[in-house]
Amino acid sequence: MAQRIDQRQQAVVSHRMTFWGSPSGNGAASWEYTGQKWVVKRPDDGNPPFQRTVRCEECGKALSYAVHSVGTTRRRRFRRLLGAYAGLAVLLGSLAGFLTLGDAGTARTVGTVAAFFLGAVLGWVCGLAAAEEKGVTGHFVGWPGPTKHDVTLVEPPPEELPELVCARCGHREEFPQGKHYRKGFVQKHYRAAVSRLENHTCGNP
Numbered sequence: 683m684a685q686r687i688d689q690r691q692q693a694v695v696s697h698r699m700t701f702w703g704s705p706s707g708n709g710a711a712s713w714e715y716t717g718q719k720w721v722v723k724r725p726d727d728g729n730p731p732f733q734r735t736v737r738c739e740e741c742g743k744a745l746s747y748a749v750h751s752v753g754t755t756r757r758r759r760f761r762r763l764l765g766a767y768a769g770l771a772v773l774l775g776s777l778a779g780f781l782t783l784g785d786a787g788t789a790r791t792v793g794t795v796a797a798f799f800l801g802a803v804l805g806w807v808c809g810l811a812a813a814e815e816k817g818v819t820g821h822f823v824g825w826p827g828p829t830k831h832d833v834t835l836v837e838p839p840p841e842e843l844p845e846l847v848c849a850r851c852g853h854r855e856e857f858p859q860g861k862h863y864r865k866g867f868v869q870k871h872y873r874a875a876v877s878r879l880e881n882h883t884c885g886n887p
């Protein structure tokens with residue numbers, strides 16, 4: 683999922699502790715990182731990126747990053763998405779090529795297989811990179827795979843919704859709240875709770 687990009691937002695700069703990934707639940711390897719807080723401030727749209735240096739608290743290395751504006755970040759993400767679609771197009775083209783191979787010569791078969799893998803890799807890498815695009819570049823930030831240092835944007839906590847309590851009888855309607863819920867889910871249940879409150883049998887009419 684694409685991340686939220688704000689002009690000013692919290693981030694965590696992390697240093698990978700172990701060289702080899704340890705297997706995690708979903709089959710992908712996970713790496714242990716230690717993190718330090720970093721506030722990302724972006725230039726206004728149209729301005730050149732800010733050059734920022736963060737000193738890693740773990741290894742003492744000075745990490746220099748370029749921080750891009752919100753607009754530039756969106757364009758970077760868009761270009762990577764285009765790369766992903768180009769990879770998909772090559773992949774689909776090669777599949778069509780397989781169907782028409784017939785008893786074509788070895789060269790064409792090898793070319794079709796190569797196009798298939800090229801398309802798959804390009805689509806996969808660019809797709810992941812588009813989702814990972816943070817508008818912070820340097821030290822391989824935003825490219826898939828384990829890197830020694832990584833920058834992670836921290837999602838701001840969702841805004842608190844006002845409680846639903848009847849002013850006359852104190853009747854309260856509960857609704858799910860918390861950042862582990864999807865925003866749409868919370869809003870849907872909040873609207874339902876509002877209408878339940880409006881229609882409740884008031885103990886003190």
Ligand SMILES: [Zn+2]
Binds near residue numbers: 697698739740743831
């Ligand atoms: Zn470090």
Ligand SMILES: [Zn+2]
Binds near residue numbers: 848882883885
């Ligand atoms: Zn009431």
